[in-house]
Amino acid sequence: MDPIDGVLELRDVRRTHGTGEAAVHALRGVSLTVRAGELVAVMGPSGSGKSTLLALAGGLDRPTSGEVVVEGEALVGLSARELARLRRRRIGYVFQDLNLLGSLTAVENVALPLELDGAGVRAARQSALDALREVDLEDLADRFPDQMSGGQQQRVAIARALVGERRLVLADEPTGALDSQTGEAVLHLLRRRVDAGAAGVLVTHEARHAGWADRVVFLRDGVMVDSTAPLIGVDHLLSGSLR
Amino acid sequence: MSIRHGLLALLERGQMYGYQLRAAFEESTGSTWPLNIGQVYTTLARLERDGLVRPLPENESGQRPYEITDAGRADLAMWFATPISRADRPRDELSIKLALALTTPGVDVRAVVQTQRTATMRALQEFTRLKYTSDKPEDLPWRLVLDAMIFQTEAEVRWLDHCETSLVRHRPAPIRAVDHPEAVDRAGDEARR
Numbered sequence: 001m002d003p004i005d006g007v008l009e010l011r012d013v014r015r016t017h018g019t020g021e022a023a024v025h026a027l028r029g030v031s032l033t034v035r036a037g038e039l040v041a042v043m044g045p046s047g048s049g050k051s052t053l054l055a056l057a058g059g060l061d062r063p064t065s066g067e068v069v070v071e072g073e074a075l076v077g078l079s080a081r082e083l084a085r086l087r088r089r090r091i092g093y094v095f096q097d098l099n100l101l102g103s104l105t106a107v108e109n110v111a112l113p114l115e116l117d118g119a120g121v122r123a124a125r126q127s128a129l130d131a132l133r134e135v136d137l138e139d140l141a142d143r144f145p146d147q148m149s150g151g152q153q154q155r156v157a158i159a160r161a162l163v164g165e166r167r168l169v170l171a172d173e174p175t176g177a178l179d180s181q182t183g184e185a186v187l188h189l190l191r192r193r194v195d196a197g198a199a200g201v202l203v204t205h206e207a208r209h210a211g212w213a214d215r216v217v218f219l220r221d222g223v224m225v226d227s228t229a230p231l232i233g234v235d236h237l238l239s240g241s242l243r
Numbered sequence: 244m245s246i247r248h249g250l251l252a253l254l255e256r257g258q259m260y261g262y263q264l265r266a267a268f269e270e271s272t273g274s275t276w277p278l279n280i281g282q283v284y285t286t287l288a289r290l291e292r293d294g295l296v297r298p299l300p301e302n303e304s305g306q307r308p309y310e311i312t313d314a315g316r317a318d319l320a321m322w323f324a325t326p327i328s329r330a331d332r333p334r335d336e337l338s339i340k341l342a343l344a345l346t347t348p349g350v351d352v353r354a355v356v357q358t359q360r361t362a363t364m365r366a367l368q369e370f371t372r373l374k375y376t377s378d379k380p381e382d383l384p385w386r387l388v389l390d391a392m393i394f395q396t397e398a399e400v401r402w403l404d405h406c407e408t409s410l411v412r413h414r415p416a417p418i419r420a421v422d423h424p425e426a427v428d429r430a431g432d433e434a435r436r
Contacts, residue, residue, distance in 0.1 A: 207400035211371035228365040
């Protein structure tokens with residue numbers, strides 16, 4: 001595989017919490033490559049290591065050993081400042097807990113990471129409006145979170161994750177407590193961004209959500225036990241056999 | 244479901260001949276249920292025998308269209324009004340396979356579960372992709388068929404997850420060999436002696 005192809009690469013990544021007898025091995029040697037235009041779902045029961053994997057992929061946690069590479073850059077070599085910059089610019093996060101700031105409007109929430117990164121207010125607002133348009137929420141740009149439904153708030157959180165030039169989108173149970181139609185709309189947005197060239201990782205225990213992925217990997221006790229064959233390039237075959 | 248009710252429902256739209264029925268049947272099931280033309284004609288013959296459809300004169304191309312009768316309409320209405328019984332569905336090979344895996348020496352049941360989960364998940368990905376790409380309003384019947392398959396495969400993955408959780412907690416009882424009938428007979432004979 002061409003190394004430039006992989007937007008995210010985990011190479012034999014291990015993460016251990018604590019030492020000695022009290023040591024908990026959250027991940028025990030996981031390797032995974034996610035390419036541009038590919039959505040990989042990570043499935044596994046609670047405690048299998050899927051959230052740890054996502055935190056390591058996003059530079060929110062550091063591995064005990066092994067390497068995490070984002071767009072060709074090994075995170076281990078980056079200073080805290082460089083890592084923070086990479087997180088603001090290139091990685092989008094969608095978590096179950098939305099973390100929207102109640103005192104900011106939708107567009108201000110979405111523009112925040114860009115402003116923190118030093119973008120001018122006007123440019124940041126324009127990019128934020130573009131991201132809100134991508135999730136069909138342009139009309140509600142000046143509303144505060146408490147003036148929006150749960151599904152709308154989740155879409156704002158997604159717009160914030162997609163704003164700017166992020167090429168890696170990481171989602172942890174992004175449909176949260178949303179009803180199935182709204183949850184499906186959220187996955188649709190994620191899928192669309194990936195189809196437009198981003199790489200995506202979706203952590204979920206819901207099979208129906210994992211169904212949106214090109215590839216599903218299964219974690220058990222910190223080890224990847226199996227993976228489905230990639231779905232890329234089989235559309236014609238599917239429509240031929242089923243339709 | 245039976246092909247007969249499928250054909251009756253199609254004839255309720257208007258008269259059709261065999262090849263039209265076959266094409267319409269496959270279209271409305273997203274080709275998940277392929278029919279051969281022989282099945283169509285056999286079914287039409289039975290429907291005619293039971294008075295549920297009536298053949299019309301052949302058209303100029305030599306095709307004989309059929310139309311639904313009042314009795315056919317009543318039968319169709321009854322079918323729509325009656326729930327499908329679970330007992331009418333075929334036995335589930337997967338659940339039987341897992342039950343046997345648990346009681347067969349030397350079988351890694353967790354591996355059986357994972358192999359199935361990967362395959363079922365892959366099917367779920369395919370159905371989801373098809374649904375995602377069938378977004379035109381006229382695709383609605385097909386999307387609903389896909390939804391049914393999506394929910395069924397999802398249920399299977401959930402059931403497999405449940406099996407795995409149960410397996411983790413399970414401490415197997417020693418597997419007993421089934422008593423050989425002759426041995427039972429002999430034991431009985433000895434007891435009687």
